[in-house]
Amino acid sequence: MSxxxxxxxxxxxxxxxxxxxxxxxxxxxxxxxxxxxxxxxxKDEHQKVREQAGIFDVSHMGEISCKGSAxxxxxxxxxxxxxxxxxxxxxxxTLLLNEEGGVIDDLxxxxxxxxxxxxxxxxxxxxxxxxxxQSQNSEGVDLENQTPxxxxxxxxxxxxxxxxxxxxxxxxxxxxxxxxxxSFRKMEEITFGSVLIARTGYTGEDGFEVFLPTEKAxxxxxxxxxxxxxxxxxxxxDTLRLEAALPLHGHELREDLPALTANIxxxxxxxxxxFVGSDSLRSLKEQGLKxxxxxxxxxxxxxxxxxxxxxxxxxxxxxxxxxxxxxxTVGKAIGLAIVDKEFSKPGTKLQADxxxxxxxxxxxxxxxxxxxxx
Amino acid sequence: MALSDWExxxxxxxxxxxxxxxxxxxYVVGITDYAQTELGDVxxxxxxxxxxxxxQGDTAxxxxxxxxxxxxxxxxxxxxxxVNEELNDSPQLVNESPLExxxxxxxEISEASQLESLMDETAYSAYVEELSx
Numbered sequence: 001m002s003x004x005x006x007x008x009x010x011x012x013x014x015x016x017x018x019x020x021x022x023x024x025x026x027x028x029x030x031x032x033x034x035x036x037x038x039x040x041x042x043k044d045e046h047q048k049v050r051e052q053a054g055i056f057d058v059s060h061m062g063e064i065s066c067k068g069s070a071x072x073x074x075x076x077x078x079x080x081x082x083x084x085x086x087x088x089x090x091x092x093x094t095l096l097l098n099e100e101g102g103v104i105d106d107l108x109x110x111x112x113x114x115x116x117x118x119x120x121x122x123x124x125x126x127x128x129x130x131x132x133x134q135s136q137n138s139e140g141v142d143l144e145n146q147t148p149x150x151x152x153x154x155x156x157x158x159x160x161x162x163x164x165x166x167x168x169x170x171x172x173x174x175x176x177x178x179x180x181x182x183s184f185r186k187m188e189e190i191t192f193g194s195v196l197i198a199r200t201g202y203t204g205e206d207g208f209e210v211f212l213p214t215e216k217a218x219x220x221x222x223x224x225x226x227x228x229x230x231x232x233x234x235x236x237x238d239t240l241r242l243e244a245a246l247p248l249h250g251h252e253l254r255e256d257l258p259a260l261t262a263n264i265x266x267x268x269x270x271x272x273x274x275f276v277g278s279d280s281l282r283s284l285k286e287q288g289l290k291x292x293x294x295x296x297x298x299x300x301x302x303x304x305x306x307x308x309x310x311x312x313x314x315x316x317x318x319x320x321x322x323x324x325x326x327x328x329t330v331g332k333a334i335g336l337a338i339v340d341k342e343f344s345k346p347g348t349k350l351q352a353d354x355x356x357x358x359x360x361x362x363x364x365x366x367x368x369x370x371x372x373x374x
Numbered sequence: 375m376a377l378s379d380w381e382x383x384x385x386x387x388x389x390x391x392x393x394x395x396x397x398x399x400x401y402v403v404g405i406t407d408y409a410q411t412e413l414g415d416v417x418x419x420x421x422x423x424x425x426x427x428x429x430q431g432d433t434a435x436x437x438x439x440x441x442x443x444x445x446x447x448x449x450x451x452x453x454x455x456x457v458n459e460e461l462n463d464s465p466q467l468v469n470e471s472p473l474e475x476x477x478x479x480x481x482e483i484s485e486a487s488q489l490e491s492l493m494d495e496t497a498y499s500a501y502v503e504e505l506s507x
Contacts, residue, residue: 042414042440235441303418303438325440326417
């Protein structure tokens with residue numbers, strides 16, 4: 001028996017690596033980092049996040065600061081969402097596009113003030129993003145790649161808020177009602193130093209992502225565990241985000257695929273005026289998009305995985321799978337795929353080439369999972 | 375040699391974590407407890423057709439867990455005579471009972487001498503212990 005996934009080259013390790021190893025986590029290579037894939041069992045970890053709360057070491061993620069009097073207009077011009085729609089203390093999901101409208105990366109931008117933004121980028125893209133932003137910097141803003149200075153821990157699940165309050169008692173004073181989804185707090189904390197706590201996540205559950213100085217991260221990790229969170233590996237992180245149909249760069253979002261293909265027009269505000277990539281996307285929109293992201297459910301036997309080819313029932317090539325596996329909450333083999341638009345209507349039957357065997361699949365609405373409204 | 379050694383079925387292991395043992399004249403193949411633990415929850419077993427001819431080390435079938443697909447290799451050359459149909463509905467048997475109910479295929483082996491090249495239980499335990507360090 002042999003695993004088809006291999007790790008190559010020198011892998012970086014986060015400041016929490018020793019804790020993962022001590023906890024007996026199984027490790028693997030991901031985006032150039034050696035990360036915990038699971039601590040106990042993927043299914044259990046997945047369910048812990050859906051039913052209780054889990055923590056993820058996402059310190060591999062990149063951080064870039066953008067400061068200066070023209071910081072807001074710089075973000076407005078280089079990113080696809082409309083930054084003028086948010087206020088200080090709010091965060092926004094946005095895309096960094098190339099001139100063709102392809103996705104260089106997907107980001108969360110945190111507005112500290114109109115002159116100061118904090119950008120969270122994907123680990124494997126941060127150096128590329130930083131170089132791109134610098135090359136676009138005609139406004140003369142101050143850009144700094146701060147990735148090595150920051151650790152990031154995501155606390156996700158229905159119990160996330162309780163655990164956060166236990167861990168950061170200072171937050172109790174301020175009403176958490178004023179801490180809505182996609183807002184954040186920056187504070188000086190005695191135990192954990194200068195922290196940025198955002199109500200964001202990548203699991204489809206309520207939760208928080210905490211940025212803090214690297215050297216303080218082990219203390220916060222331990223505190224979250226003591227207060228009832230379970231450590232969750234990257235295996236469950238992927239099944240959780242897949243059920244919530246949250247895109248992963250390099251899979252659903254790609255440089256060679258126009259952003260609008262990925263059902264993400266809510267983060268691409270063509271109405272806001274010109275920005276990098278907007279011309280291409282406008283003309284594409286006028287012509288009509290050729291492909292579309294869809295959900296897939298396997299009807300036959302087997303699992304679909306990224307890069308598997310899709311055909312219509314006559315055997316014509318119609319697209320490919322971008323992500324896929326069997327996920328615990330949904331309990332079925334599911335996936336995301338880019339297909340020719342005429343095949344994207346929910347209920348369309350297609351077939352996937354599963355290592356030479358054709359397996360029947362059906363397009364379905366996404367997300368596969370939605371959390372219950374509190 | 376104690377009598378119990380005669381009664382115990384001979385089980386052999388590969389370095390890729392397959393096992394093969396003789397039960398009533400048939401050779402049964404599966405993956406080890408170490409393999410199923412490494413793999414995690416098995417959600418699909420892509421069984422071969424009965425009658426498939428395999429060389430030693432050929433891919434016999436795939437076992438899929440949530441996180442990866444793994445090839446299972448034929449420990450020795452031979453012909454697949456039966457597959458564990460129960461796995462179609464209950465792939466988790468591979469996790470629950472890797473050495474018994476979670477068996478994968480039965481084989482008619484063509485060269486019994488190939489069994490000699492495989493590890494016995496003691497050697498395999500030592501091998502796994504070394505890997506787990």
